[in-house]
Amino acid sequence: DTGVSQNPRHKITKRGQNVTFRCDPISEHNRLYWYRQTLGQGPEFLTYFQNEAQLEKSRLLSDRFSAERPKGSFSTLEIQRTEQGDSAMYLCASSFRNTQTETQYFGPGTRLLVL
């Protein structure tokens, strides 16, 4: 399977715990995005990497959230001191730098439930 993969697919945690999600993009894609999707809503942009550089962060990304992309390959998204409001689907997407018609390919997502 050469698509975007995410692990774990599901995560249940207690409030206050830390969680980490992993995204493996399509291998030749140099751009990587994280989105968050709550029930009944469309995804919302969280952050963006070009290669290993994190170039943009949304205001949605509070201080408890941190994302990395060491060596410009896989990426991790960590949430510290989780809150019930963090419960959502976390989606990763990757793309290859192009002109205006860049297509983002999404992974299956990690569904987080904070109890």
Added chain:
Amino acid sequence: SQQGEEDPQALSIQEGENATMNCSYKTSINNLQWYRQNSGRGLVHLILIRSNEREKHSGRLRVTLDTSKKSSSLLITASRAADTASYFCATVRISSGSARQLTFGSGTQLTVLP
């Protein structure tokens, strides 16, 4: 914030009928894309229409774009039960950091009854 807003929020049709979903947006765009999401899964890219295009076809999909009205529509012809999913429009804005930020609407839940 959600820029694109889909209409209707939910649509139920019989297999073989056509399904039309509309999307409105607020700011200028580089292009507009439509995605599909099966329940609890990731999003699948369906079709992209550039800001200088008015209509585009792909198989049973037809997308129109009216930049003067800041609206787009997605038509699925001869629908099948397998088309049951949520459909999202997403506008693309090239941000200062060069990200192609996708801004999604809240989606249209399409149910195709066999």
